[in-house]
Amino acid sequence: MNNKKLLRLLPSVDQMLRKPEVAGLIEQYARVTVTESLREILQETRDRVMDGGFDESATATGMEEGIVEALAERLRRKGLGRLKEVINGTGVVIHTNLGRSPVPESAVADLSRLAGRYINLEYNLQRGVRGSRHDLVRDLVCGTTGAEDCIVVNNNAAAVLLTLSAMASGKEAIVSRGELVEIGGSFRIPEVMEQGGARLVEVGTTNKTYIEDYQKAIGEDTAMLLKVHTSNYRICGFTDEVSRQELASLGRKRGIPVVEDLGSGILVHLEEYGIVGEPTVQDSIKSGIDIVTFSGDKLLGASQAGIIAGKSKYIKRIAKHPLARAVRVDRLTLAVLESTLRIYAQGERVLDRIPVLNMLTIPVSTLEQRAERLMELVTDIKAYAKVTIEKEYSQVGGGALPLERIETRVLTIEPKEMAVNELEKGLRMAKTPVIGRIVRDRYLIDVRTVFDEQLPVLAGMLIGVLSGGDGS
Numbered sequence: 001m002n003n004k005k006l007l008r009l010l011p012s013v014d015q016m017l018r019k020p021e022v023a024g025l026i027e028q029y030a031r032v033t034v035t036e037s038l039r040e041i042l043q044e045t046r047d048r049v050m051d052g053g054f055d056e057s058a059t060a061t062g063m064e065e066g067i068v069e070a071l072a073e074r075l076r077r078k079g080l081g082r083l084k085e086v087i088n089g090t091g092v093v094i095h096t097n098l099g100r101s102p103v104p105e106s107a108v109a110d111l112s113r114l115a116g117r118y119i120n121l122e123y124n125l126q127r128g129v130r131g132s133r134h135d136l137v138r139d140l141v142c143g144t145t146g147a148e149d150c151i152v153v154n155n156n157a158a159a160v161l162l163t164l165s166a167m168a169s170g171k172e173a174i175v176s177r178g179e180l181v182e183i184g185g186s187f188r189i190p191e192v193m194e195q196g197g198a199r200l201v202e203v204g205t206t207n208k209t210y211i212e213d214y215q216k217a218i219g220e221d222t223a224m225l226l227k228v229h230t231s232n233y234r235i236c237g238f239t240d241e242v243s244r245q246e247l248a249s250l251g252r253k254r255g256i257p258v259v260e261d262l263g264s265g266i267l268v269h270l271e272e273y274g275i276v277g278e279p280t281v282q283d284s285i286k287s288g289i290d291i292v293t294f295s296g297d298k299l300l301g302a303s304q305a306g307i308i309a310g311k312s313k314y315i316k317r318i319a320k321h322p323l324a325r326a327v328r329v330d331r332l333t334l335a336v337l338e339s340t341l342r343i344y345a346q347g348e349r350v351l352d353r354i355p356v357l358n359m360l361t362i363p364v365s366t367l368e369q370r371a372e373r374l375m376e377l378v379t380d381i382k383a384y385a386k387v388t389i390e391k392e393y394s395q396v397g398g399g400a401l402p403l404e405r406i407e408t409r410v411l412t413i414e415p416k417e418m419a420v421n422e423l424e425k426g427l428r429m430a431k432t433p434v435i436g437r438i439v440r441d442r443y444l445i446d447v448r449t450v451f452d453e454q455l456p457v458l459a460g461m462l463i464g465v466l467s468g469g470d471g472s
Helices: 003-009 013-017 020-029 031-050 060-079 105-115 135-145 156-168 189-195 211-217 244-254 281-286 312-319 331-346 355-361 364-377 379-383 420-428 452-466
Strands: 092-094 149-153 172-176 199-203 222-228 258-263 291-295 306-310 385-397 405-415 437-439 442-446
Touching (some): 003 031, 013 020, 013 031, 013 060, 020 031, 020 060, 031 060, 092 355, 105 331, 135 149, 135 306, 149 312, 149 331, 156 189, 156 258, 156 291, 156 306, 156 312, 172 211, 189 199, 199 211, 211 244, 244 258, 258 281, 281 291, 281 306, 291 312, 364 385, 364 452, 379 385, 379 452, 385 442, 405 420, 405 452, 420 437, 420 452
Parallel strands (some): 092 385, 172 199, 222 258, 258 291
Antiparallel strands (some): 149 306, 385 405, 405 442, 437 442
8 A cells, every 4th residue: 555545545634623532532622722732643644654653454433543642642741731740861960951949748738738719928817907928928938047137039130130129229339250140041130230220339359358358348339238149150369258247237337238149048057068259148148238139949948038137127217118019029929928938947857858968968878779770670672772870070050169079979871772862862852851951972860869759760761762662
């Protein structure tokens, strides 16, 4: 049977839409979605026929059955939406492209409980009047950090922009040249200051700034002394910077508010785990800094948000600025943030219960056991690839602690029957996508960022792709 005869066996869109099995799919997914997917599959089937993908024994009934099966699977996948669970095998803990930090299980439960119902977002239940959404987390933030007051906005970039707009618009903000950083997405401190209406006054040099530099730069129009934590790079060698205590003391003497952009905003010290150089929010508040801005996700481990904490008189002023409404945080973000902050407030098993902190502090011996378990689960792929467990290094990611390399264990895979790039693509396009990294023509999966419950799924994806399947 030639290609033309095979093509005649293909049903039309209308024929397929009248089939009872397809009618059931229409009820579930809507007619327009089913029709669109059906046209795609029919065209793909025609292409397969022209490429010799069917033999002469093919029948119209068989083709239709195959089309219905493919249609149901495609609709199932489309029904899952564009966002899907991904297995992070890169070893980058705060992976910006993969959603940054996973939130705690308790926060997931709270979000599930609250997202589909009305909540007291801006309603004071005690007084029966309108309330403020910031009240929901104020006690938790202040109790944890030592700040007098706080507000929450949609990310730390917004927190910095709002603070500058409310505190220094039309006036001068003094900042060290060595702290004029650019972070992800071309977010540059000088440009943000310009958008906030502040006039930038640079002091010191790239590698050295002294308190005298700030003192000399203060003038009648000085509205703020700004300190920016250089979380995504380090200057090493011949350096000097002004401490928080020195800058806070100068601000008090001259009656000028001191603001620090901490960026990641960690709430616990991790020095005993070998992670140094990241000041906590508590450190900044305790030093006398008036206003601190930091992220709600990243090292804090909650939802993406920007938190502005500090002296009450300044926070109230910032909260009244018109831009505050444009960057205010939504109910779902607050639900996750409140739940995560409760873990810190309770002070029990914080490192275990906050996923990002758990990943950063997990012992190498535990990683070794996790890698060995994964190795056992993929025994069947040894015919298709050489698999070993090796020592490697993870990264914190998210623009935090750029020099930190944390010892880890990786599963190293060297395919025998396909190029390593094919393996990478196959896993990336699998039913549950797996994102790893290629190093020296080997595919690496860092088990630090793989959850224990994901190991069987990961093994299934590996076996499926390496054995010539599609990982489904």
